[in-house]
Amino acid sequence: MTRPSGLAIYAFVYLAFLYLPVLFLPLFSFNDGTIVAFPIKGWTFEWYRQLAGQDTLIRALMNSLLVGLVTALFATSMGLFAARAYERYTFRGKEASEGLVMLPLVIPGIIVASSMLVLFISIGIKPSLTAVILGHTFLALPFSVSIMKSAFDDFDASLEEAAFDLGSGAVETFRRVTLPIVAPGIVASLLVTFTVSFDEFVLAFFLSGNQPTLPVYIWSQIRFPAKLPNTLALGSLLLLASVVLLVVAEYFRRRSSKSKI
Amino acid sequence: MTETNIIQLKGLDKQFGKFTAVSNLTLDLRQGEFFSLLGPSGCGKTTALRMIAGFQEPTAGKIIIDGQDMAGIAANKRPTNMVFQSYAIFPHLNVGNNVAYGLRNRGISKSDIEKRVSEALEMVELGGLQSREATELSGGQRQRVALARALVMRPKVLLLDEPLSALDKKLREQMQFEMRQLQQELGITFVMVTHDQYEAMTMSDRIGVMFDGKLMQVDAPPTLYAKPCNKDVASFIGEMNFLPAQVTAESGDSLTISTPGFGGMTIEKNPNIVQSGRDIEIGIRPEQLEISVSRPEGYDGTVQGKVRNVAFYGENVHYHVQVDGIERPIAASVPNYFHTVDYRPGEPVWLGVQAASVIDLGQDQSK
Numbered sequence: 001m002t003r004p005s006g007l008a009i010y011a012f013v014y015l016a017f018l019y020l021p022v023l024f025l026p027l028f029s030f031n032d033g034t035i036v037a038f039p040i041k042g043w044t045f046e047w048y049r050q051l052a053g054q055d056t057l058i059r060a061l062m063n064s065l066l067v068g069l070v071t072a073l074f075a076t077s078m079g080l081f082a083a084r085a086y087e088r089y090t091f092r093g094k095e096a097s098e099g100l101v102m103l104p105l106v107i108p109g110i111i112v113a114s115s116m117l118v119l120f121i122s123i124g125i126k127p128s129l130t131a132v133i134l135g136h137t138f139l140a141l142p143f144s145v146s147i148m149k150s151a152f153d154d155f156d157a158s159l160e161e162a163a164f165d166l167g168s169g170a171v172e173t174f175r176r177v178t179l180p181i182v183a184p185g186i187v188a189s190l191l192v193t194f195t196v197s198f199d200e201f202v203l204a205f206f207l208s209g210n211q212p213t214l215p216v217y218i219w220s221q222i223r224f225p226a227k228l229p230n231t232l233a234l235g236s237l238l239l240l241a242s243v244v245l246l247v248v249a250e251y252f253r254r255r256s257s258k259s260k261i
Numbered sequence: 262m263t264e265t266n267i268i269q270l271k272g273l274d275k276q277f278g279k280f281t282a283v284s285n286l287t288l289d290l291r292q293g294e295f296f297s298l299l300g301p302s303g304c305g306k307t308t309a310l311r312m313i314a315g316f317q318e319p320t321a322g323k324i325i326i327d328g329q330d331m332a333g334i335a336a337n338k339r340p341t342n343m344v345f346q347s348y349a350i351f352p353h354l355n356v357g358n359n360v361a362y363g364l365r366n367r368g369i370s371k372s373d374i375e376k377r378v379s380e381a382l383e384m385v386e387l388g389g390l391q392s393r394e395a396t397e398l399s400g401g402q403r404q405r406v407a408l409a410r411a412l413v414m415r416p417k418v419l420l421l422d423e424p425l426s427a428l429d430k431k432l433r434e435q436m437q438f439e440m441r442q443l444q445q446e447l448g449i450t451f452v453m454v455t456h457d458q459y460e461a462m463t464m465s466d467r468i469g470v471m472f473d474g475k476l477m478q479v480d481a482p483p484t485l486y487a488k489p490c491n492k493d494v495a496s497f498i499g500e501m502n503f504l505p506a507q508v509t510a511e512s513g514d515s516l517t518i519s520t521p522g523f524g525g526m527t528i529e530k531n532p533n534i535v536q537s538g539r540d541i542e543i544g545i546r547p548e549q550l551e552i553s554v555s556r557p558e559g560y561d562g563t564v565q566g567k568v569r570n571v572a573f574y575g576e577n578v579h580y581h582v583q584v585d586g587i588e589r590p591i592a593a594s595v596p597n598y599f600h601t602v603d604y605r606p607g608e609p610v611w612l613g614v615q616a617a618s619v620i621d622l623g624q625d626q627s628k
Binding site for chain 1: 314315316335336337338341342343345346347349351352353362363366367410411414
């Protein structure tokens with residue numbers, strides 16, 4: 001080991017500044033007291049235990065799971081077909097359409113959320129889980145498209161031709177060759193898009209109406225100081241779940257780009 | 262329709278935008294022959310093969326396979342199967358399932374599939390390897406699986422797109438021999454695309470040479486080697502010395518020519534030449550030249566020169582001899598009988614050639 005350079009110290013301080021606050025969340029969720037401040041008064045699982053008994057929380061969790069699952073399915077199936085088209089074919093307007101698909105990554109959430117609310121109401125979709133699902137699918141699509149594109153990236157096009165040559169039609173070829181080969185990418189995309197939806201707040205806040213998702217529920221609870229430790233516990237669980245999902249997704253994404261021969 | 266022509270290509274054209282990949286390709290392939298389409302990369306040979314397979318629609322022209330017009334018939338309905346350049350072995354299936362893939366599209370009973378798969382694997386000497394994973398195969402084994410997977414379908418024509426280019430030299434030579442053997446045993450028509458002239462020559466009954474989307478010449482390898490139809494074909498197949506010559510007299514099948522260095526000779530007219538004239542080019546294969554210290558006896562043409570450099574190939578030695586009045590050195594190849602290089606750079610030597618080995622290449626395009 002060489003002596004740490006100035007750059008290394010800078011990187012360390014920077015990362016600490018970014019992630020230390022996040023680590024306080026789980027730390028204080030075990031604190032035996034309602035005030036979020038040092039010193040820690042004692043250790044307890046009480047806040048976690050209390051979570052289980054809160055009906056509105058469970059309902060919000062179920063809403064989030066439902067929205068996340070449907071969003072993941074929608075975004076991934078759209079991403080799968082879009083990515084295959086982008087990787088296989090050249091067509092007029094290809095670059096423009098790729099750019100448009102990626103746009104949600106850079107548009108401010110509040111703009112998307114308010115304009116979607118106006119749009120949905122004007123076409124008769126009331127704020128509801130359906131509205132949230134549609135909004136989240138829009139937000140998750142760029143993630144799905146880019147993951148699926150990397151899955152198709154080193155997918156030898158002659159594999160599909162070989163299947164076709166051996167007598168399979170387009171649907172058979174897709175089912176027996178394309179789908180199994182990009183399966184790891186699909187799993188990665190499902191997990192990532194689920195996570196995107198599960199953690200999303202702004203859109204859900206605007207569009208969920210009286211069916212709050214988990215982040216919206218958490219926000220509503222922060223107003224009550226007595227419930228803060230519960231919220232911390234819940235937040236810690238969400239953090240853990242997100243990290244696990246993303247790690248698993250990354251594992252599948254790497255596998256999808258390694259399995260080709 | 263004739264009984265013996267399994268494939269008839271009639272005036273095939275393929276345009277990609279403004280680029281013409283294949284132009285007016287007309288070709289009859291015989292039942293049971295090993296045919297190679299040979300040419301440099303980008304000459305349209307792969308496009309031609311892909312049109313036969315049904316992966317590409319011709320812009321104009323007809324493809325008739327076994328008497329049936331293929332217009333509007335997709336690749337999955339054609340009686341052809343293909344061995345891809347990348348082999349395209351399905352990575353998620355084991356060897357047995359790769360080979361069985363196509364049979365499962367045909368509603369064949371499970372036991373028949375198993376039987377045919379194991380026969381096909383025996384045929385390519387991979388007997389019993391059904392459960393081997395695709396990812397565990399070596400290059401040569403993948404090539405064999407690709408062959409078995411196509412042949413198990415009992416195609417009327419097997420199409421091969423540069424099937425050996427991914428293999429190393431030793432394995433390539435072995436597979437050339439085995440594939441030729443297999444083709445003769447099965448009696449199936451093989452159509453192979455290759456840019457490797459040796460591969461084409463050693464395996465094929467007939468070779469079609471393509472340049473710039475056009476089919477230049479179709480002939481058996483010995484004819485192609487001895488009577489190329491122009492300079493392009495002559496330089497693509499084997500090595501060739503090109504010399505300018507003037508026709509001084511012409512009678513029936515022979516030409517009397519005068520050429521710098523070697524002087525006057527009467528050579529055979531090349532029947533494959535389209536354009537002839539007074540100024541022609543001639544070709545001499547390096548191995549047809551005698552090289553010696555003194556003027557060789559009994560040769561129709563002789564010339565003196567100086568060894569410029571020596572290339573030792575192992576099985577033979579190439580001497581590049583500079584001759585006064587001839588711009589480029591003349592290559593002469595001598596079999597290596599005694600593991601020796603007999604002439605050193607700078608040494609004066611004589612070259613001798615028989616008129617029968619001088620190839621008429623038609624009008625000199627540079628004049």
